[in-house]
Amino acid sequence: MFKHILLPTDGSELSKKAIDGGLELAKVINARVTAYVCLEEYPYTPFSEIVVEAPQAFKERIENQARLYLKEIESAAVAAGLPFDADMTTFAVPYLGIIDAAERHGCDVIFMASHGRRGLSGLLLGSETQKVLTHTDIPVIVYR
Numbered sequence: 361m362f363k364h365i366l367l368p369t370d371g372s373e374l375s376k377k378a379i380d381g382g383l384e385l386a387k388v389i390n391a392r393v394t395a396y397v398c399l400e401e402y403p404y405t406p407f408s409e410i411v412v413e414a415p416q417a418f419k420e421r422i423e424n425q426a427r428l429y430l431k432e433i434e435s436a437a438v439a440a441g442l443p444f445d446a447d448m449t450t451f452a453v454p455y456l457g458i459i460d461a462a463e464r465h466g467c468d469v470i471f472m473a474s475h476g477r478r479g480l481s482g483l484l485l486g487s488e489t490q491k492v493l494t495h496t497d498i499p500v501i502v503y504r
Contacts, residue, residue, distance in 0.1 A: 361389050362499075366467040368396045368458045371429045378473035378503040383436055385471065385501070392443035394465045395433040397426040398457030399450040423448065455491035462498050471501045 367382045369375045379395070386393045399422050404411050413421070430446040437444040445465065451457035462470050474489040493500050 361391075362469040363389075363391050364465065364467045364469075365391050365393050366396055366458070366462040366465065366470045367393055367433060368398070368454075368461070368470065368472050369429050369433065370397070370454070371425065372473075374473045374475060378471065379433055379436070381503045382471035382501075383433075383440055383442065386437075386442050387440050392445070393433075393437050394445040394447060394461070394467060395430050395437075396446075396458060396461040397429055397448040398454040398461075399423065399426055399448055401450055401452055453488075453491070455488045455495060458488070458492050459496045459498070462496065467498065469499045469501060470496070471503060474502045474504055 362385075365382055365386050367379050369379055383393065385391070402415050402418050404413075404415075426448045430448065434444050434446060447461050447465065449457050449461065451460070458470060458472070461467075470492060472489055472492065475487060489500070489502055493502075
């Protein structure tokens with residue numbers, strides 16, 4: 361059975377539900393958990409005419425928000441008596457960050473939500489969950 365679960369989050373309500381499900385699974389199988397947030401890259405180029413937020417201010421803002429997400433998961437994991445770790449990195453696309461985190465932390469399963477996009481929006485936008493499923497050999501549990 362699984363011994364180390366990666367719980368990626370973007371802070372959405374659906375992601376929070378998946379975190380709860382992942383923590384329940386971890387408790388049942390006595391697994392350790394690692395929570396992960398993929399930080400977005402700075403959205404402006406040096407050639408942008410308008411810069412709404414300075415790079416350092418942007419970085420501090422998104423890191424602070426990520427810390428809040430991770431702290432919330434940590435509190436729930438500690439309350440459940442689970443071994444816990446947290447991580448955040450910056451990647452151009454979240455699925456690469458999720459896969460990288462799972463590999464670096466030695467996770468043997470990724471437990472994540474799916475927004476369930478179907479039809480044209482699913483085809484055009486894709487989903488981070490679908491991309492993770494497509495690009496990793498690590499098992500993925502999709503929570504809906």
